[in-house]
Amino acid sequence: MRAEPLASGPVSAPTEGEYCADVVAVVVTHNPTQNTLLTALESVASQVSTVVVVDNASKPSPQDWIGKASVNFRADVEVLVQADNLGLGAGYNVGLDKARSLGAAFVLLLDQDSELEFGTVMKLRAAHFDLAQRGLMAAAVGPRYRDASDASLSQFVRARCFRFQRVDCGEDGGTVETDFLISSGSLLPLAAVEAVGKMDEELYIDHVDTEWCFRARSLGFGIFGVCDAIMRHSLGERRVAIWFLRWRKVPLHSPFRYYYIIRNSILLRRRPYMPKRWRQADLSRLFQMLFFFGLLAPNRLANLRMMWCGLRDGMKGVAGKLN
Numbered sequence: 019m020r021a022e023p024l025a026s027g028p029v030s031a032p033t034e035g036e037y038c039a040d041v042v043a044v045v046v047t048h049n050p051t052q053n054t055l056l057t058a059l060e061s062v063a064s065q066v067s068t069v070v071v072v073d074n075a076s077k078p079s080p081q082d083w084i085g086k087a088s089v090n091f092r093a094d095v096e097v098l099v100q101a102d103n104l105g106l107g108a109g110y111n112v113g114l115d116k117a118r119s120l121g122a123a124f125v126l127l128l129d130q131d132s133e134l135e136f137g138t139v140m141k142l143r144a145a146h147f148d149l150a151q152r153g154l155m156a157a158a159v160g161p162r163y164r165d166a167s168d169a170s171l172s173q174f175v176r177a178r179c180f181r182f183q184r185v186d187c188g189e190d191g192g193t194v195e196t197d198f199l200i201s202s203g204s205l206l207p208l209a210a211v212e213a214v215g216k217m218d219e220e221l222y223i224d225h226v227d228t229e230w231c232f233r234a235r236s237l238g239f240g241i242f243g244v245c246d247a248i249m250r251h252s253l254g255e256r257r258v259a260i261w262f263l264r265w266r267k268v269p270l271h272s273p274f275r276y277y278y279i280i281r282n283s284i285l286l287r288r289r290p291y292m293p294k295r296w297r298q299a300d301l302s303r304l305f306q307m308l309f310f311f312g313l314l315a316p317n318r319l320a321n322l323r324m325m326w327c328g329l330r331d332g333m334k335g336v337a338g339k340l341n
Contacts, residue, residue, distance in 0.1 A: 037064060037065050037066065037067075037092070037139070037140070038065060038066055038067070038124070038139050038140060038143045039067045040067070040122060040123040040124060041065075041066040041067065041122060041123070041124045041125070041126055041139055041143060041205070042066060042067060042068045042069075042070060042113075042116070042117035042120055042122040042124070042125055042126070043062045043063075043065075043066045043068070043069045043070065043093075043125075043126040043127075043128055043139075044070050044072060044110060044113030044114065044116075044117060044125055044126070044127055044128065045058065045059065045062075045069060045070070045071045045072070045113075045128045045129070045130060046072045046074065046106055046109035046110060046113065046127075046128075046129070046130070047071060047072070047073045047074065047076060047080065047130040048073070048074040048075070048076055048103055048130075049076045049077065050076065050080055050130040050131075051131075052080070052083060054130065054131050055080065055084070055130050055131075056083075056084075056087050057133055058128065058129075058130060058131060058132055058133050058134075059071070059084070059087070059088070059091065059095065060087075060091065061133045061134040061135075062093075062126070062128060062134050062139070063088070063091035063092055063093040063095065064091075064092045064093070064136075065093075065134065065136075065137070065138065065139035065140065066093050066126060066139055067093060067094070067120075067122070068093055068094045068095070068096065068117075068120055068122075069088075069091070069093050069094070069095045069096070070095075070096050070098065070113045070116045070117060071084060071095065071096065071097045071098065072098045072100065072109040072110075072112045072113045072116075073097060073098065073099050073100060074100050074102075074103040074104055074105070074109055075099075075100055075101060075102050075103045079099055080097070081097045081099055084097050085097065096116070098112060098113070098116065100112070103339070104219070105219060105221075105222035105223055105339060106201070106217075106222065106223045106226050107216075107217035107218055107219040107220075107221055107222065107223070107226040108217075108219040110127055110201065110216075110217045110226070111216045111217050111219060113125065113127075114208070114211060114216060114217075117208065118208055122208060123207060123208060123209075124143065124146070124205055124206065124207050124208065125205070125206050125208060125211070126139060126142070126203070126204070126205050126206075127201045127202060127203070127204050127206065128202050128203065129201075129202035129251065131166075131251065131252050132163070132202045132203060132249050132250065132251045133249060133250040133251075134161075134203070134249045135247075135248045135249060135250075138161055138203075138247045138248065138249055139205070141161075141244055141246060141247040142159050142160070142161065142203075142205040142244055142247050143205065145159050145193050145242065145244040145247070146159050146205060146207065148193070149193065149240070149242060154240055154242075155210070155238075155239055155240065156207075156210070156239065156240050156241065156242050157206065157207075157210040157213075157214055157231070157234035157235075157237075157239035157240065157241060158199055158204045158205065158206050158210070158230075158231065158234065158241050158242070159193070159199075159204070159205050159241075159242045159243070159244050160199035160200070160203050160204040160205065160241075160242075160243055160244065160247075161203045161243075161244055161247035161248055161249050162174070162187070162243065162244075162245065162247065162248055162249075163200070163202075163203065163248070163249050163250065163251035163253075164248055164249070164250050164251070165250075165251070165252065165253060165257075166250050166251065166252045167252065167257045168257065171248070172253075173185060173186075173187070174187070174194055174196035174199075174243035175196060175197065175198075176196060176197045177197050177293065177295045177296040177298075177299040177300075178295055178299060179295060179298055179299070180298045180299060180301070180302040181299055181302060182299050182303070185243065187243070187245035188245070191245040191246040192245055192246075193242045193243065193244055193245065194242065194243050194245065195240055195241065195242055195243075196241055196242065196243045197231065197232070197235070197241065197296065198227060198228045198231035198232060198241060199227060199231060199241055199243065200227055200251075200253075201226060201227035201230075202249075202251055203247075203249050203251070204227070210234065210239060213237065213239075214230065214233055214234045214237060214239065215233065217230055218230070220285075220337035220338050221278075221282045221285070221337065222278060222282075222337075222338060222339050222340075223275070223278050224275065224278040224279045224282050225278075225279070225282040225283065225286055228286070228296075229282075229286055229289070229292075232289075232291055232292055232293070232296065233289075233291055235291075236291035253269045257269050257270065268310055268311075268315075270311070270315060270316070273317055273320040273321050273323070273324040274324055274340060276307070276311060276321050276324045276325050276328065277324040277325070277327050277328040277331075277340055278328065278340070279307070279328065280304065280307075280324075280325050280328030280329050280332060281327075281328035281329070281331050281332040281336070281337075282328075282332070283300050283304055283332070284328075284329065284332025284333060285332055285335070285337060286300075287300075288335075307325075308325060311325075312325060327340075
């Protein structure tokens, strides 16, 4: 996929072992676990120039213990405390504005529990540089993630007729084009953000990344997975084994998350740039979610209630934070 050259982009490819001076990391937090967050911050602080922590009204605020720990980090660490829980999209937008004011060329988005392997940022930045050299303009590049619960390695996906198809990385690694990435671990050139626009704050949390990626693709940009870039990340609060034709481990969320997943899926179906193949694949996923989490998983009644509320509000066009 090709797009017009951006006004600014990669200056040079980083060399082995070099930290990326033109990258600012943005970590959005809400009531983080201290050890988990500090591990995440330490993993990225050696790889970027500045880490911006956007804290969404955690109680108690992590600002003091982040400040004490960060004196030993290579990167500068700034904590931006928000008065209210603005959600993931708005939190990222606060961080994007800060990164722009710092003169960054790239922003690395991170969740509060994502731990980067050494050299991950360099690999992402180098992949972006290589794609640009080949005339491929990437709005985002992202790593694979190793699930913290069972060490399984994720795969990139593309939406196909009523299913999400896994993209094989192959043995030689490299980059693969994908339809979307999870926000955590994604490296975005700020020039692409200027062209595509900021994150959709009205979605609040779920599908913020999906919507932005498809919006970027509709403008001619590509979204790419970097096969040899790895991070540790937990998808869901925990995983449980459920039998349906075979045993499978599925991530569990708190019931309120199913509200946002269902509601935002319906809201996105109204966006003209969301392709038909995604609408079909996501519809299939929603039916599977209803079956697994509404009928088989713990908290079934609470899950079903929140799914129903999400369906109702999605049909009404309600967006923003759940009151």
